[in-house]
Structures are given as C-alpha cells and as structure tokens.
Amino acid sequence: MIDVHSWPTPNGHKVHIMLEECGLPYRVHAVDIGAGDQFQPDFLAISPNNRIPAIVDADGPDGAPISLFESGAILLYLAGKTGRFLPADVRGRYRALEWLMFQMGGVGPMLGQAHHFRLYAPEKIGYAIDRYTSEAKRLYGVMDRRIERTGAYLAGDEYTIADIAVFPWLRSWENQGIDWADYPSLKAWFDRIAARPAVQRGVQVLADRRKPVRSAAEKEVLFGQTQYRRR
Structure with a gap:
C-alpha cells in the first residue's frame, strides 16, 4: 500500500x-x-x-x-x-525524461508564476503579468509544435510520465491567459489525455x-x- x-x-x-x-x-x-x-x-x-x-x-x-x-x-x-509509462529502449527513455525535465524546470515554475501574478499577487504588477503570460504562451507554443511533429504524445508515439506531468498544469489554461485556438495540436493532445479514465479519476x-x-x-x-x- x-x-x-x-x-x-x-x-x-x-x-x-x-x-x-x-x-x-x-x-x-x-x-x-x-x-x-x-x-x-x-x-x-x-x-x-x-x-x-x-x-x-x-x-x-x-x-x-x-x-x-x-x-x-x-x-x-x-x-x-x-x-x-517510461520506454524501455534507451532513446525513448531519454526522450521521455527530457520532456519530464521540461515540465519540472519550465512548465511548472513558469505557469505557477503566471497564476500568482495574474490571480494572487496583492498588487497587479503589469511587468510581471506580461512577462509570465508571455512565457506561458511561449511554452504552449513549444508543446504545440512538438505534438504537431509527433502526432501523438510529447515523447513520441507512446504515452509516458512526461504527458502525465504536463497535463495537470494545462487544466488552468484560462487563468494563464491562453486561447486554445492558438494551439490546435496541443489542444487535441489535451483532449486525448483528458478522456483517459484513469486521468479522470x-x-x-x-x-x-x-x-x-x-x-x-x-x-x-x-x-x-x-x-x-x-x-
């Protein structure tokens, strides 16, 4: 247990x-x-x-x-x-790990800052809001291009811990200043992950x-x- x-x-x-x-x-x-x-x-x-x-x-x-x-x-x-959820082959494993690190070092910290300055900061600081909203959009763009290239998941054809790590952070897309219309490939990925029964649970x-x-x-x-x- x-x-x-x-x-x-x-x-x-x-x-x-x-x-x-x-x-x-x-x-x-x-x-x-x-x-x-x-x-x-x-x-x-x-x-x-x-x-x-x-x-x-x-x-x-x-x-x-x-x-x-x-x-x-x-x-x-x-x-x-x-x-x-972590490929057995060496190349696939490191591809999944690099996108996991992308989430840990980029998506989580930067979207967290976007949430803070857009929603929770005691004063609205325009510079901070613009900086982290722009960074959120940049990261969404990186992921959108990646999914457009793979046609499936962040690490390639296989659903991995990289997808599991990123998905929850994108559930608050609206609070991050994101318009899904700008990221159609990533939106398709998001909907595909969201439809998984284990994810819903x-x-x-x-x-x-x-x-x-x-x-x-x-x-x-x-x-x-x-x-x-x-x-």
Whole structure:
C-alpha cells in the first residue's frame, strides 16, 4: 500500500493520475496547504522542502518502506516499480525524461508564476503579468509544435510520465491567459489525455477539498513570510 500525502494541485494530480494509471493501491492523506499542514513535523519528515506531494511506499525496492518527495521523482519511482509509462529502449527513455525535465524546470515554475501574478499577487504588477503570460504562451507554443511533429504524445508515439506531468498544469489554461485556438495540436493532445479514465479519476482525488484562496490567513501561509521560517 502506498500512502500519498497530497492536495488537489497540479503537482498533486500528477501523482494521483500515475497511481490510477498503474492500478496501484493507495491511501490519500490530505495536506491542506492553505491551513499550513505542510509545515507539520510529520510531513516535513518525508518532505523536507515542505511541498506536496510526498509518498511512503510500505513495499519499497528492498522490501522496506521508502519515502519520496518531489513529484518528478515520484513519477520516476512509480514507473520503475511498475515498468509502465517510461520506454524501455534507451532513446525513448531519454526522450521521455527530457520532456519530464521540461515540465519540472519550465512548465511548472513558469505557469505557477503566471497564476500568482495574474490571480494572487496583492498588487497587479503589469511587468510581471506580461512577462509570465508571455512565457506561458511561449511554452504552449513549444508543446504545440512538438505534438504537431509527433502526432501523438510529447515523447513520441507512446504515452509516458512526461504527458502525465504536463497535463495537470494545462487544466488552468484560462487563468494563464491562453486561447486554445492558438494551439490546435496541443489542444487535441489535451483532449486525448483528458478522456483517459484513469486521468479522470486522478483529477477527482481530493477535488472536493479544493477552494479558492480567499482569507488573509491562507494568503499569508501560501505567499507570505510563514513559508520562509527556518524549521
């Protein structure tokens, strides 16, 4: 049994989707990041960067429990555990890994900044909004051209952890200032992924707990000085 400590965010949904796709048994433990659960000692013991998601697999590689944090590392671990969604051939594997790194280093951080400055920043800073909206559009363009070339998935013909990693971040396309009409190949890819039953189940995990960030206390926990305290 795998214990998943998570919240319904794009990074959380990556792992939820992967677990559903692999058919692995798991238990979900909600980490309410607006309430500050991510700073609790028990969670920090398995996720020292105080970010969701994190997992504890009771049946680790050597039969002993293993904990992991960072969603990309978790996807790689689950792919290795099950032998699924990461190509066996060397070229295919590295193609999937480069697009996984593209998500981890580009799509996640840049779209996250677009969300912050477009929706959550206490003051509207035109420079920041323009910068990160433009970067979001650039990244969508990179992916659109890639899918146009492959005709299927980011790594080629095969659905991989790269697709699983990217998809949840594009579900908030409207908040990122994106018009799907500008990215027809990527939109077709998005619809293809969204139609997968395991993906539909994965994005529903903890979905009833998700709510807009409204209170000053929640904003302080998520965006203020609370997160910078040494622990």
